[in-house]
Amino acid sequence: MKNIWKYILHKRTTTASILFLTIIVLLAVVIPYVSPYSDDLNGAVHLEINNQAPSFSHIFGTDSAGRDMFTLTIRGGLVSLRVAIGVVLMSVVLGVPLGLIAGVSSKWVDETIMRISDAFLAFPPFVLPIVIAIALGGSLNNVMFGIAISWFPWYVRIARAQAIMIRSSDYVLISKSMGASTFYIVKKHILPNSISPVIVQASIDAGYAILTVAGLSFIGLGAQPPLPEWGLLITASRAQFLYHWWVVVFPGIFILLTVLSFNVIGDDLRNFLNPKIERN
Amino acid sequence: MLLSLQNVTLKSYNRNIETVILDSINLDIEPGESVGLVGETGSGKTMLAWTILNQLPITNHTLSGNVVFNKQELTLDTKNIKGNQISIVFQSPMQSLNPIQTIGKQFSLILMKRFQINKTDTLSLEKEWMKRVRLDDQDILSRYPHQLSGGQMQRVMIAIAMSVKPKLLIADEVTTALDANLRNDILDLIDELRDQEKTSVLLISHDLLLVKNRCKKIAVMKSGKVIECSSAEMLFKNPKQKYSRKLIDALGYKKSKDVRKKHETDVLFSINNLYKTYASQGKDRAALKNINFDIYKNEILGIVGESASGKSTLAKILLQIVPQDKGDIMFYSTGTTPIIHEKPNRLIGAVFQDTLGSLNPRMSIFDILMEPLDLTDGLGLDTKLNKLNKCIESVGLSTDLLERYPHMLSGGQRQRVSIARALMTDPSLLILDEPTSALDVQSQKAVLKLLRSLNKDKRLTIVLISHDLRIVMETVDRLAVLYKGEIIETGNPNTIYNNPQRSYTKSLIRSEHDNEK
Numbered sequence: 001m002k003n004i005w006k007y008i009l010h011k012r013t014t015t016a017s018i019l020f021l022t023i024i025v026l027l028a029v030v031i032p033y034v035s036p037y038s039d040d041l042n043g044a045v046h047l048e049i050n051n052q053a054p055s056f057s058h059i060f061g062t063d064s065a066g067r068d069m070f071t072l073t074i075r076g077g078l079v080s081l082r083v084a085i086g087v088v089l090m091s092v093v094l095g096v097p098l099g100l101i102a103g104v105s106s107k108w109v110d111e112t113i114m115r116i117s118d119a120f121l122a123f124p125p126f127v128l129p130i131v132i133a134i135a136l137g138g139s140l141n142n143v144m145f146g147i148a149i150s151w152f153p154w155y156v157r158i159a160r161a162q163a164i165m166i167r168s169s170d171y172v173l174i175s176k177s178m179g180a181s182t183f184y185i186v187k188k189h190i191l192p193n194s195i196s197p198v199i200v201q202a203s204i205d206a207g208y209a210i211l212t213v214a215g216l217s218f219i220g221l222g223a224q225p226p227l228p229e230w231g232l233l234i235t236a237s238r239a240q241f242l243y244h245w246w247v248v249v250f251p252g253i254f255i256l257l258t259v260l261s262f263n264v265i266g267d268d269l270r271n272f273l274n275p276k277i278e279r280n
Numbered sequence: 281m282l283l284s285l286q287n288v289t290l291k292s293y294n295r296n297i298e299t300v301i302l303d304s305i306n307l308d309i310e311p312g313e314s315v316g317l318v319g320e321t322g323s324g325k326t327m328l329a330w331t332i333l334n335q336l337p338i339t340n341h342t343l344s345g346n347v348v349f350n351k352q353e354l355t356l357d358t359k360n361i362k363g364n365q366i367s368i369v370f371q372s373p374m375q376s377l378n379p380i381q382t383i384g385k386q387f388s389l390i391l392m393k394r395f396q397i398n399k400t401d402t403l404s405l406e407k408e409w410m411k412r413v414r415l416d417d418q419d420i421l422s423r424y425p426h427q428l429s430g431g432q433m434q435r436v437m438i439a440i441a442m443s444v445k446p447k448l449l450i451a452d453e454v455t456t457a458l459d460a461n462l463r464n465d466i467l468d469l470i471d472e473l474r475d476q477e478k479t480s481v482l483l484i485s486h487d488l489l490l491v492k493n494r495c496k497k498i499a500v501m502k503s504g505k506v507i508e509c510s511s512a513e514m515l516f517k518n519p520k521q522k523y524s525r526k527l528i529d530a531l532g533y534k535k536s537k538d539v540r541k542k543h544e545t546d547v548l549f550s551i552n553n554l555y556k557t558y559a560s561q562g563k564d565r566a567a568l569k570n571i572n573f574d575i576y577k578n579e580i581l582g583i584v585g586e587s588a589s590g591k592s593t594l595a596k597i598l599l600q601i602v603p604q605d606k607g608d609i610m611f612y613s614t615g616t617t618p619i620i621h622e623k624p625n626r627l628i629g630a631v632f633q634d635t636l637g638s639l640n641p642r643m644s645i646f647d648i649l650m651e652p653l654d655l656t657d658g659l660g661l662d663t664k665l666n667k668l669n670k671c672i673e674s675v676g677l678s679t680d681l682l683e684r685y686p687h688m689l690s691g692g693q694r695q696r697v698s699i700a701r702a703l704m705t706d707p708s709l710l711i712l713d714e715p716t717s718a719l720d721v722q723s724q725k726a727v728l729k730l731l732r733s734l735n736k737d738k739r740l741t742i743v744l745i746s747h748d749l750r751i752v753m754e755t756v757d758r759l760a761v762l763y764k765g766e767i768i769e770t771g772n773p774n775t776i777y778n779n780p781q782r783s784y785t786k787s788l789i790r791s792e793h794d795n796e797k
Contacts, residue, residue: 170638174698177599178652178705179624188651192642 007272014268017261021081024258028078037068041075043226051244061246063237073250076228080210080258083144083229087209088202090148095155096198100186102156103163114160117153125150129212133221140213140229143222147212151205158201162194196270203266207259214255230255282480283309283332283448287345290324290331290504292338301327303504304345309448314474314481316491316512318527319501320720321691325484328501329450332482333362350447364394367441371453373433377425383436384421387443394444409439413469430587431462435469442473449474452484459586459747461791467494486720488527492516500524527721547612548709548741549575549598549621554607556593556765567593569765571607575709580735580742582756582773584749584788590765591745595713598743600624613708626656629702633714635694639686645697646682652704671700674738675730692723699730710734711743716751728755749792753777761785 009015032038040046046066054061060069095117102113120128132146133139163186166172172189180188214231216222218238223229225236230251237247290302302324309315319325330336332347346353349361370376378386387409388402410416413435425433434454441449451470455463471494474481485491491498492512499509500523508521519525554571557564567590575581585591596602598609600623610618613627632638639648649671653664672679675696686694695715702710712731716724728751734740746752752759752773759773763784769776780786 170632170634171640173596173599173601174630174632174638174701175651175655176601177624177628177630178626178655180651180655184655188643189640193640 011268013264017264020257020261024074024077024254025081027074028076028081031071031074035068035071037071040067040071041226041228051240051247053244054246060250061244063233063247064240064244069233069247069250072228072233073230073254076230076233076251077254077258079140079223079227079229080213080255083140083213084206084209084258084262086144087147087151087213088206090145091152091155091205092198092202094148095152096159096194098152099156099159099161100163100190100194103160104167104182104186104190110160113156117156120150121153123150126212126215129216130219130221133216138221138224140223140227143213143216144209147209147216154201154205155198158197159194162197163190166190166193200266200270203262203269206266207262210255210259210262281308281348282311282313282350283307283482284348285328285332285345286348288328288331288347289344290327290336291342293340293342301341301504302331305504305506307499307506307509309480309482311447311480312474312478313497314471314483314495316495316498317482317484317501318486318488318491318498320486320722323501324504325486325501326452329368329452329482329484332448332450333366333368335362364444365447366450367444367446367448368450368452369434369437369441369454371456373430373437374425376437377433379425382422382424383428387421387436387440390440391443405443409443412473413439415439430458431466434458434462434466438466438469438473442477442479445477446479448480448482450482450484453486455490456485456487461586461787463490464791470494488721500527546577547574548577549612550610550618551575551598552607552610554594554597554609555605556590556597556602557605558593566765568597568604571765571767573760573767573770575741575743576758578735578739578741579758580731580744580756582752582759583743583745583762584747584752584759585745585762586747589762591747591762592713594762595630595711595743595745598711599628599630626652626705627708629705629707629710631695631698631702631710631712631715633717635691635698635718636686638698639694641686643685644682645684645686645689648686648697649682649701649704652701656705667704671703674703674734675700676726690723691719692726695719695723695727696730699727699734703734707740709741709743711745713745714747715744716746717748724751731755749788761788 032041044067046062048066049058049062050064050066052058052062052066058068058070060073063069063072098113098117102110105113128150129143129146132149133143136142136145166189167185169189172185175185175189210230213222213229214234217229217231218235220235223232225232233251234248237244241248285305285307288302288305289300292299292301305328307315307317307328317325317328327336331343332349334347336343350365352361377383384403384406387406388399391397391402391405392399406421407416410420415432415435420428420432420436428436438454449470454470455466458466467490470481470483473479481495483491483495488498495512497509498512498515499506500515500521501507502523508515508519508524510520515524516528519528551571551573554568555566556568557566559565571594583591583594593602597604600609600621609621611621611625611627612618639645643651646668649668650664653659653667669679672682677693677696677700681689681693681697686697689697695718699710699712699715715731716727719727731742731744732755735742744752744756756773759769759771759776760767761769761776761782761784763782768782769780769785776785777789780789
């Protein structure tokens, strides 16, 4: 663990990404208490100051309801990060155990698990979350669940591929020859050695999760007003975009930087976990 | 002078840490000369080959000194030399050939590029070369790489490399992946083509014996330096460096311990009518056919055979991690009433060839050695630690290694860890599948010595499986020859060596003789 921090801090891009995400979370947590416009988070309307360009009092400008865009954008980070971590965690928790079971089980069990998870992959990427969100009600949690359901088969595949590769490695064969049970082999040998591609995939997916939820919020599912969420902020203001650029640009920049941060961290994590890339 | 390396130094940088890969190398190769380059794994042999080709696989590096080829200094711009005047053949032909193109197609692309001729003209050239490497009896050109054997592929690689009429051929461990029988054929072929084409050859190998018979001049490499470079005769008669001396001494194996132990009579394992068939590409392939033999208590039994002869399958069945199709194994663990050996048993320890692959890369050496005991119920921590200390001591490892991870150890150390792990459960039988193939000559010696002492001191029964007749002859009390899934000969190693009954055994021993000449 000490090594990983040392390694991460060595890379400036990674340090910057981690710093950025930390600052977003910290600001989002404290903004309701320090912002003079914290009412806006609960749906206050100030039509007298709507659509104002960025100025000293409203540095990101205001939207069509006169809400302070800075307060909304910063608070939106909390929702987006919750989405990123929630979706990925659900997919991993669902997918990895299934994949490991498929990888070490008999052909029959393996086929059953894989064909069922393939069925989930057969849907176009947006359709399944939409259907699930509509069936369960379009709340943010349901959308997150919907996305996780359509993404977990990827983790099943990754975990299964690793399990199949590792189960025929010499150290597993030797462990078997000493009488180790399948559960012991999975716990001691297969899981620790298959976790790195999962972590890498997870960090990349975290970025996509934000984009997907932003997209679903854009068509009216997912985050519901007045909950500030970056995708929702952009949707709400899309009609004004041509005349008032700031209402779209600032949440957009934050989506971009957050997704970028997750990707940079994921990329670096992959390098760290690859024993062939030397590190000191 | 065809090629002259003058003071070539190669340094690589990884996060500002400098590693010297090649250290002031000076080496000359005359036209038509064959020069041997010998050194253990990691000594920089292959990096030297890459440097000559100016095709280093690393990014952060500095290269100083001169590489002069045919009176012309090699720089990044001299691309027309690489592949036209210098050719290279590697250890693993499967990775050098494109798996989705036929041999003929790959061959013709190279010829077209080299001689600026069109496709129809290449065919006659290709056929001529196939004849010269003696592959003309089958239609190799229309096949894909995976449809060829290792030896055939290596011949194809040599044909391709020589067809561009190079002035220098670099052969990097070309025979390491091949069986003893094929090894000499391939080297004879290179010699023959060298004579015909007046090409110089740089023969890179870890095997001093192999280089000795083929090269007039031999350079010995150690940790990036050429520590000695002299004629083969001089080197063997009067090596100037201690390290060369050690390498040569390690080769001198005692063919026959004439006083072998008295023949053991107590049977430990009895293997009866064993059959195993694998399904591959829709066809059943017999891996083992009617295997019958006994393993006696306290003996070292050697099983020798070429790759794909069923050696590893036999090892896995003895361990019962792969089930047999037919036949049974009787285990005389106590007294005279045998038990049927049908599931993994802690009384049998296993050591495999791949020293890195046999150890979980995420576990420390301590955890790896503790694993067998974790799998045994009801042991106190004190007992476990006691056991651990005894085992690492008996294989000659030091306790500071315990906190390290497998990749921080050398191949020889890793193999000792594997052996120590196998000893943790006090086994009555130790099965070693190619335990020394991945090791350099000196570590091989040490591991074999360890096995003999374990056999003597702990009265441990050992089954040593290998393709290398040399190491088996040196170590075992009894020898079994496995050929195409059948045991074709068993008996005293000296008897078999001096009077082989079957033609395969004869050819195996003959190629061993050839190496020694």
